[in-house]
Amino acid sequence: MGSTHTYQSDPRNADIQININGELFHRDRAMVSVFDSGPPLLAESDAYIVWGLFHKYILQYLVYAILGAHILGALKHHYVDKEKHALKRMVG
Numbered sequence: 001m002g003s004t005h006t007y008q009s010d011p012r013n014a015d016i017q018i019n020i021n022g023e024l025f026h027r028d029r030a031m032v033s034v035f036d037s038g039p040p041l042l043a044e045s046d047a048y049i050v051w052g053l054f055h056k057y058i059l060q061y062l063v064y065a066i067l068g069a070h071i072l073g074a075l076k077h078h079y080v081d082k083e084k085h086a087l088k089r090m091v092g
Helices: 046-080 086-091
Strands: 017-020 023-026
Touching: 046 086
Parallel strands: none
Antiparallel strands: 017 023
């Protein structure tokens, strides 16, 4: 008994044509990527493109700006306002 991947050669399949997106290809030229095989999850609308650009170019700097503002605020409370326990409350 053979494994799951064993097969018997069939000469009728030598010149088979395979339909890919409505176009016929000879079996030697018929190649499909697993990444192209399904429908897109989201259509590339204008909102999709704008959100992608926002995420790629702006969001990362926005996170650093918010983090920096929080750190500066904690240091201001400790050194300028002279709150003795401000850093302990904020850090833990």
